[in-house]
Amino acid sequence: MNNKNTVSALLSSGFEPKNNAKMRIKTALLQKANTPVRLQWALVLGGILLLIGLSVYKKNTEIRYLGPNAVYSLSSDDLAGQNFGESGPRGLESNPGYIHFQ
Amino acid sequence: MTFDELYENFFLRIYNYARYHCQNEQEAEDLTSSIFEKLYKKFDSYNSGKASLEVWVFVIARSVSVDFFRWRKFRSIFSFTSEQEETLTSSQDNPAAKLEQDDKEKRLQESLQILSQQEREILNLHYYQHLKQTEIATITGLTQSNVGVILHRAVKKIKMKFGKDYE
Known part of the structure; x- marks a missing residue:
């Protein structure tokens, strides 16, 4: 058998799509085409705003270091019902606390 | 249309x-x-x-x-x-045809794996899509002679790897 003809036949044979790929791709295409462009952009923008909001929220709940003269203390509300070992900034792991300067 | x-x-x-x-x-x-x-x-x-x-x-x-x-x-x-997922074929009611198709596709995939992206593309456009070399040159931005050279080399690579399987 001529090798070149066989290679040609091999390359011409191609692949068969599986699992109703043709129907699935067409359905997805039509769904996307029918979704208004504005809605698509709205979803993207909403996602970005959500990420920014989460990032700001996280930053605001972090303990901030305000310099060597700042003294971190706990309010009486925080102390009520809590069981603390040592006092000081370490106790703020579960309570952000209040800050006052000496 | x-x-x-x-x-x-x-x-x-x-x-x-x-x-x-x-x-x-x-x-x-x-x-x-x-x-x-x-x-x-x-x-x-x-x-x-x-x-x-x-x-x-x-x-x-x-x-x-x-x-x-x-x-x-x-x-x-x-x-x-996973990159290699098992998929159902469309010819489940004809196991012999399924086996033959799977075998052909496996050989084709093995042939393509030894080629570069460019070679695979040009082979597909020539042998499967039945486009002329001038059309392939327009699509790829290559010269017609370049397309011919790439085709020839790609076919030679496949023949060298699989040629003996067809003797």
Whole structure:
């Protein structure tokens, strides 16, 4: 058998799509085409705003270091019902606390 | 021609164009989907005076696939599915035909794996899509003689690897 003809036949044979790929791709295409462009952009923008909001929220709940003269203390509300070992900034792991300067 | 007609006429061709580039069916389906999305958006801009429909379709297909593979590495970081997934075939009621088809596809996949992306693309456009070398040159941006040389070398590589299996 001529090798070149066989290679040609091999390359011409191609692949068969599986699992109703043709129907699935067409359905997805039509769904996307029918979704208004504005809605698509709205979803993207909403996602970005959500990420920014989460990032700001996280930053605001972090303990901030305000310099060597700042003294971190706990309010009486925080102390009520809590069981603390040592006092000081370490106790703020579960309570952000209040800050006052000496 | 309506877009529906274009989809029906070109689906298998575009799927194989994508499959020749991709390692697996899932990726080929993603690429096929992306290509048809672009074709849908640009459908009204087709001008039959500038190029044949085939050339226009494959110029767009090529442009989409270049972007697709540029982002493949990025997508693979977020992918949780296996690259080699077992899929059902459409000819489950004819096991002999299924075996023959699977065998052919396996050989074809093995042949393509030894080739570069460019070689695979040109082989697909020539042998599967039955495009002329001038048309392939227009689609790929290469010269006609370059296309001929790449074709010849790619076929030679396959013959060297698999030629003895056909004796």
